[in-house]
Amino acid sequence: xxxxxxxxxxxxxxxxEDVSMNCTSSSIFxxxxxxxxxxxxxxxLLIALYKAGExxxxxxxxxxxxxxxxxxxxxxxxxxxxxxxxxxCAGQVDTGNQFYFGTGTSLTVIP
Amino acid sequence: xxxxxxxxxxxVLKTGQSMTLQCAQDMNHNSMYWYRQDPGMGLRxxxxxxxxxxxxxxxxxxxxxxxxxxxxxxxLRLESAAPSQTSVYFCASSERGFRLFFGSGTQxxxx
Numbered sequence: 001x002x003x004x005x006x007x008x009x010x011x012x013x014x015x016x017e018d019v020s021m022n023c024t025s026s027s028i029f030x031x032x033x034x035x036x037x038x039x040x041x042x043x044x045l046l047i048a049l050y051k052a053g054e055x056x057x058x059x060x061x062x063x064x065x066x067x068x069x070x071x072x073x074x075x076x077x078x079x080x081x082x083x084x085x086x087x088x089c090a091g092q093v094d095t096g097n098q099f100y101f102g103t104g105t106s107l108t109v110i111p
Numbered sequence: 112x113x114x115x116x117x118x119x120x121x122x123v124l125k126t127g128q129s130m131t132l133q134c135a136q137d138m139n140h141n142s143m144y145w146y147r148q149d150p151g152m153g154l155r156x157x158x159x160x161x162x163x164x165x166x167x168x169x170x171x172x173x174x175x176x177x178x179x180x181x182x183x184x185x186x187l188r189l190e191s192a193a194p195s196q197t198s199v200y201f202c203a204s205s206e207r208g209f210r211l212f213f214g215s216g217t218q219x220x221x222x
Contacts, residue, residue: 004153033210042115042201042213043154050209088153090211098144098169099211101154 002027006089006102014110019076021105023089031092032072033099034063038085046087047074079109113137117202117214124192124221132187132217134202140212142205143185144169145177147198148216154201160185192221 006023013019023032031050035043047058049065049072056063060077072089089102115136124130136143144159156169160179174196176188185204189196202214 006153031209035213040216042203042215045210045212048210090154098156098159101146103151103153 002091002093002100004089004091004100004102006105008105009103010106010108012108012110013079015079015081017079019079019083019107020073021087022071022073023091023102024071025091025100026070027091027093028069029091030069030094031099032063032065033090033092034061034072034074035088035090036085037088037104043088076107079107081109081111083107084109115202115204115212115214117200117217119217120215121218122220124189124219126193126221128192129188129190130192131189132200132202132219133184134186134214135184136202136204136212137183138204138206138212139182140204140206141182142207143179144203144205144211145175145185145187146201146203147171148201149198157187157200192219194221197221 034046037043047063052069054065062075064073086104086106088104090099092099118133141162145157146154148154155171158177160166163182178186197220200217203211205211
C-alpha cells in the first residue's frame with residue numbers, strides 16, 4: 001500500500017504555543033484529510049482538502065494541501081489543553097478509492 | 112443523528128472462536144469501510160464496500176470476511192480468531208468516497 005510519513009511522531013508543548021505537523025507521501029494524492037483521535041474514541045474529521053495549494057481553516061486549525069500534491073500540513077495556533085490527542089493525516093489517490101493513513105502525531109499540551 | 116454506530120464496544124475471544132462486528136450508519140452514505148488500528152501502525156483498511164452489493168479487499172483482508180447487508184449496515188466477521196487479530200476495529204462511511212466518518216471502535220482481544 002501507499003506509505004504516508006507523518007512527523008513529528010510526538011510533541012510536548014506549552015499551552016499557548018503554536019503547533020505544526022506534516023504528512024508526506026511517495027504518490028500524488030487528490031484528497032488530504034486531517035483527523036483528531038481522543039483515547040477510546042474514533043477519529044474525528046477536522047479538515048478536508050481537495051485542491052493543490054488549498055489553505056483551509058477550522059477555528060484555530062489551518063491545513064494546507066501541498067503544491068506538489070505529495071504533502072500536507074496542519075497548524076494549530078495558541079494550543080489549549082483540549083488539543084491533546086493523536087492527529088492523523090489521510091490521503092486518497094482518486095475519489096472513490098481507499099484512503100491511506102499516516103501513523104499519527106501524538107500531541108501533549110502542558111498547562 | 113447517531114452517525115456511525117458499532118457494536119460491541121469491547122470483546123474478548125479465545126483463539127479459534129468466531130464473531131461478527133456490526134456497523135450501521137444513518138447518513139445515507141454509499142461507501143462503508145472496516146479498518147484496524149494497531150500501535151504505531153496507523154489505520155489499515157481491511158475491506159470496503161463502495162456501494163450496496165459490492166465489497167473489495169483492502170490492505171489486510173486475510174482472516175476476515177464482510178457482508179454489506181443493505182445500504183445502512185456493513186458487518187465484519189472473524190471465522191477463527193487468532194492473537195494477531197487483537198486490535199481496535201473501526202467502521203467508517205463516506206459520501207461517494209470523499210470524507211470518511213468513523214464509529215467509536217471495537218476493542219478486540221484474542222487470547
